[in-house]
Amino acid sequence: MTLDLVIKGGTVATASDVFAADVGVKDGRIVAMGESLEAPDVVDASGKLVLPGGIEAHCHIAQESAAGIMTADDYYTGSVSAAFGGNSSFVPFAAQHRGMGVTQTLDLYDGRAAPNSVIDYGYHLIVADPTETVLKDELPAAFARGVTSFKVFITYPLMKIEDRQFLDILAVAKAHGAVTMVHAENNGMIEWMGEQLMNAGHTAPRYHAPSHPALAEEEAIHRAICLAKLVDAPLVIVHVSTPEGAEIVRRARADGAKVWAETCPQYLFLDKSDLDRPGMEGAKFMCSPPVRDARTREALWKHLQTGTFTLWSSDHAPYRFDETGKLSNGPDAPFKKIANGMPGIALRLPLLFSEGVNAGRITLQDFVALSATNAARLYGMHPKKGTICIGADADIAIWDPKLTRTVTAADQHDAMDYTPFEGMSLTGWPVTVLSRGRRIVDGGELKAERGSGAFISRGLPEIAGRPGYKAPELDPAHNFGAEIAP
Ligand code: DUC
Ligand code: ZN
Numbered sequence: 001m002t003l004d005l006v007i008k009g010g011t012v013a014t015a016s017d018v019f020a021a022d023v024g025v026k027d028g029r030i031v032a033m034g035e036s037l038e039a040p041d042v043v044d045a046s047g048k049l050v051l052p053g054g055i056e057a058h059c060h061i062a063q064e065s066a067a068g069i070m071t072a073d074d075y076y077t078g079s080v081s082a083a084f085g086g087n088s089s090f091v092p093f094a095a096q097h098r099g100m101g102v103t104q105t106l107d108l109y110d111g112r113a114a115p116n117s118v119i120d121y122g123y124h125l126i127v128a129d130p131t132e133t134v135l136k137d138e139l140p141a142a143f144a145r146g147v148t149s150f151k152v153f154i155t156y157p158l159m160k161i162e163d164r165q166f167l168d169i170l171a172v173a174k175a176h177g178a179v180t181m182v183h184a185e186n187n188g189m190i191e192w193m194g195e196q197l198m199n200a201g202h203t204a205p206r207y208h209a210p211s212h213p214a215l216a217e218e219e220a221i222h223r224a225i226c227l228a229k230l231v232d233a234p235l236v237i238v239h240v241s242t243p244e245g246a247e248i249v250r251r252a253r254a255d256g257a258k259v260w261a262e263t264c265p266q267y268l269f270l271d272k273s274d275l276d277r278p279g280m281e282g283a284k285f286m287c288s289p290p291v292r293d294a295r296t297r298e299a300l301w302k303h304l305q306t307g308t309f310t311l312w313s314s315d316h317a318p319y320r321f322d323e324t325g326k327l328s329n330g331p332d333a334p335f336k337k338i339a340n341g342m343p344g345i346a347l348r349l350p351l352l353f354s355e356g357v358n359a360g361r362i363t364l365q366d367f368v369a370l371s372a373t374n375a376a377r378l379y380g381m382h383p384k385k386g387t388i389c390i391g392a393d394a395d396i397a398i399w400d401p402k403l404t405r406t407v408t409a410a411d412q413h414d415a416m417d418y419t420p421f422e423g424m425s426l427t428g429w430p431v432t433v434l435s436r437g438r439r440i441v442d443g444g445e446l447k448a449e450r451g452s453g454a455f456i457s458r459g460l461p462e463i464a465g466r467p468g469y470k471a472p473e474l475d476p477a478h479n480f481g482a483e484i485a486p
């Protein structure tokens with residue numbers, strides 16, 4: 001067999017193994033691994049690491065908030081920035097707002113993504129309006145077109161669903177084998193704290209942190225897991241920001257619940273002292289849930305090291321530090337009127353490589369699992385995506401583990417005017433990124449054509465199918481013999 005391309009002389013790493021091998025590519029897929037492979041096109045990887053291309057599983061691209069603010073990044077700039085950060089696939093959100101249909105929402109996002117993305121993409125569907133039609137017809141239609149994960153909010157007045165609606169969605173997801181993600185914060189606590197602070201005249205960005213108390217996350221994570229356990233549906237708690245929340249997930253997993261947790265770089269690399277920077281600078285560090293304190297950062301690193309977190313995502317939510325984004329309600333808007341979210345899609349992996357692998361906190365295999373394999377397995381893309389094996393798409397990131405660079409906003413290749421990680425010195429960077437065997441980033445330059453990314457029709461989550469927790473009330477033996485859905 002004649003190969004199209006070979007990646008020669010590198011050290012290959014997967015979520016389980018690290019080994020020296022050449023990797024042979026034909027028709028966009030990995031078809032050979034071995035010694036002394038030959039092809040007309042050669043990528044020299046000597047001294048480098050050959051890793052599965054990253055999969056960014058939580059980012060906001062060309063998405064308008066419920067308040068109508070559009071993210072700065074569209075599918076072109078967002079995917080370009082992701083590619084420079086070592087990613088070959090991403091799964092942004094397609095956000096249903098109240099009054100919109102689900103099919104309408106997915107069609108809208110197809111129109112935004114298909115002509116623009118330079119990496120392969122799918123969507124998590126945000127469900128904000130679970131009408132009967134949505135539950136009965138439109139969610140099953142979404143699964144049929146390869147959208148097999150949802151996100152719901154139990155906070156934010158314009159997005160939040162009630163617990164009984166949450167159960168409806170979980171039951172539909174379970175019936176189809178899909179997975180539900182939840183933004184878990186207690187709405188009442190956030191509104192009440194916000195009112196207290198605003199009434200006392202505390203309007204600066206720093207007050208965003210106390211307005212989202214850790215207890216609000218703790219309560220909501222606990223409640224969401226209880227709801228998922230009742231119907232034995234798989235659940236992902238996204239952007240966990242507190243050790244209390246992480247601990248609840250850890251215990252629920254030990255109890256058999258099908259629950260997974262995600263955390264994000266901002267919670268391990270930043271803290272509320274950043275919100276306290278002079279003037280309105282703190283607004284750059286506002287995200288929800290908020291960055292916390294030094295104790296939290298250390299505790300979350302421990303949870304990452306010991307396996308509580310299955311997912312490591314950027315939560316890239318790009319709102320510029322100008323009147324189109326953070327300051328759209330004026331140059332000294334109160335914190336309640338400042339868009340929540342920060343960019344970081346190009347830094348998710350370099351931050352983890354530098355402070356995780358190079359600093360000795362996690363292994364290279366852990367890094368691969370957190371960068372790609374776990375997301376591929378949980379969100380129905382494995383083994384086509386997320387690993388290096390015969391038959392997989394040739395989505396590969398070649399890393400120089402010794403390259404040191406200082407982070408600047410200009411290097412992010414996004415549409416933003418700042419990075420919250422400005423000035424950090426990081427060691428270990430992707431230098432060449434391939435998507436289905438094509439170079440998309442090489443030698444510091446973009447090589448991909450606009451619109452060359454393809455939609456990923458996703459299957460069911462591979463690691464969510466095992467039997468889980470069984471609520472006794474749903475067992476006929478404990479329920480006077482009655483069968484109760486689901
Ligand atoms: N939730 C997110 O997932 N990202 C940004 C803000 C938010 O509330
Ligand atoms: Zn969000």
Ligand code: ZN
Nearest residue numbers: 183238239288
């Ligand atoms: Zn969220």
Ligand code: ZN
Nearest residue numbers: 058060315317
């Ligand atoms: Zn998010």
